[in-house]
Amino acid sequence: MNEDLDPEVAFEWPRDAMRDGDWSVAGVRWRVMRKVYPDHPAPWFQGIASHLRAGELDQAQGLIDIAKDKYPNHPSALILPAELAIKHKQWPIAQGLVSQAQELHAANPQTWIISADLAELREDFEEASACLCKAIECAPDRPNLLKRYAELAMDAEKYEEAQRRWGILRDRFPEVQAGYQRGAQAASLDGDNALSKDLLLKLKYGPEYISPDEHIETNQANQADQAVHAKPSQSPLMMLFGLIWTKAMFNLHSEVRRNYLSFGWWVIEPLMYMAVYQLVFGLLLNRGGENYSVLLMTGLIPWMWTLKAISASSGSIFGGQSLMLQVGVHPIMFPMVMLVQATVKQIPVFILLMGFVWFNGIGPGSHWLMLLPIMLVQLLFTTAASLAVAGIMPFVRDLLNLVPTGLTLLMFLSGIFYDYRTIDEKWHSLFLLNPVAFLIKCYREVLVDQAAPDFSGLAWRGVLCAIACGLLVVMYHRLRYVYPRAVME
């Protein structure tokens, strides 16, 4: 070996073996080092330490005898013999040597480590802790000392104290995993599960992981919202109305965006229906008459409002199954959204109807205001019908198959593409019991005949429909928790 080599560089060779815990190999390598650097204390004392760790006590004893004479003032000249004495269980000798080291080499951490070893063997927890404290003071940059300090409390089953000590380790050496892992164990054994969980999470996500207090501070801006949520700022009813309106509006947006002609379809669709009926009844069957297209429009357009609301509502609660089970939304929302959607879509169509009537020479006037009570009664009827149909379906699913047929029957019995006055007069009162037929009659009275509708008939029908709506709302409320089950089962 090159004797000019820096000894510290050369010593890395045996130190490697020490780091690997290969103490016998380290002992042999230090022997080589003693030959090359006979006047350097490290090969002697590190060699002794390696033999001690390897359990080669005789070899250690031999080296101690030489090293003590060679370096009498070196701290290891007292510490290592004390360690050997401990191995031989020669307690008084070990204690004597340790006391001597404490007197002469108080600034050396090894002095306090061996002192702690001895105290621990005597099961003197307090003394061992005090010695380790001094060792930590002498070598504040060694996390292993703090680790041992905390482990000492763990062994003594003093978990609260252990927790405090692991805390010191985490503060000084946040990168050392044991501080979190063993700290969590200590916290758990001490009964502080929250801290234990916290530490395990920090171990997983890194120490920069936000602690709860900091998180709350950084989210102060959100706290107002959180408080709001804990105590809703709106009544549940208002929130439900808001939700129904928003959902209906977004559904309309969504519907419009699906097609190239977007809003155009709201108007094109009734016009197409009208064209079909005009072709079949007016032209082919020659059932029309003067102003047949006006008669058709005044029947068809109000009818389509009710038709669309009922047919869209009928399966709506089934369609809302996943939402009801996910967020517990009120089942009445589903038919109501459909109703709102159908109603909003009806606004431009009604304007179209009025324009159409005007175009056909029946001018506008204040009598058009009389349309409002008719629309109100139709809204009440459509609401009641939609809620009833939608509400029954989850319980009697087979009825869903009857909805289209039922609506077709209703359409034929409502005088949409014919004037009810063309049927035998003896049937009139029975015919007008059908609310749709009655409403269409009223629309035509206002729009075509420019006359007042049957207000008393409207009034009692309106009241009945309003009562029906009220009863249906109560039913929905009562069955609120039954619907999610009904659609699942």
Added chain:
Amino acid sequence: MEPVVSLVDVGVRYKRKGSIFRRSSYYQALESVNLEIFPGETLGVLGRNGAGKSTLLRVLAGILHPDQGEVINNGHSVSLLALQAGFDPVLNGHENAILSGMLQGLTRKEVTSRVDEIREYADIGEFFNEPVRTYSTGMRARLGFAIATITRPDVLLIDEVLGVGDQEFREKSEQTLTTRIKSGQSVVLVTHSQAQTRHLCDRLVELEHGLVHAVERV
């Protein structure tokens, strides 16, 4: 300590509807379940498919009422972490955020004031203003999670959702939930991952055939 929500002898059975060719039958999803959820604790619910875990969460959330026994809740809000609730593929991320947030019990004003927060958290860039149908599965999951986490119920119920999105977002979502758990919120977590429950839960409950099979303190 007083529990936030208690289940006392709770049983839920579902009816398997019959037809003219088949008689109706019943399926017992939960049977005499007794369970208490304490403030600030994280309860893990383990169990195989069909063990009754989702039913248990729905009963806790008050979505399903039990057929037997009772759920005692002294006015605490309990809700499921609802991912992509009510998403409409034609609407854009912003609109879906508002709709989904409202479905989860916030007012429109409340959701609108937090849209930026949702946008930032979802981290899907310009796609936030594009229809959700153009999103990848991962982007959809990101948006869904971002919206779901703005609500703050007293008890949060999580049904196996910690595996959403790509690796990066999975870590982010997991961290958000663990922050919640850590900040003292009561959480009930249904999961198949034993490792995850060990990490996060204070207590574990194992469900088997609708019965609470074992309760273990972690």
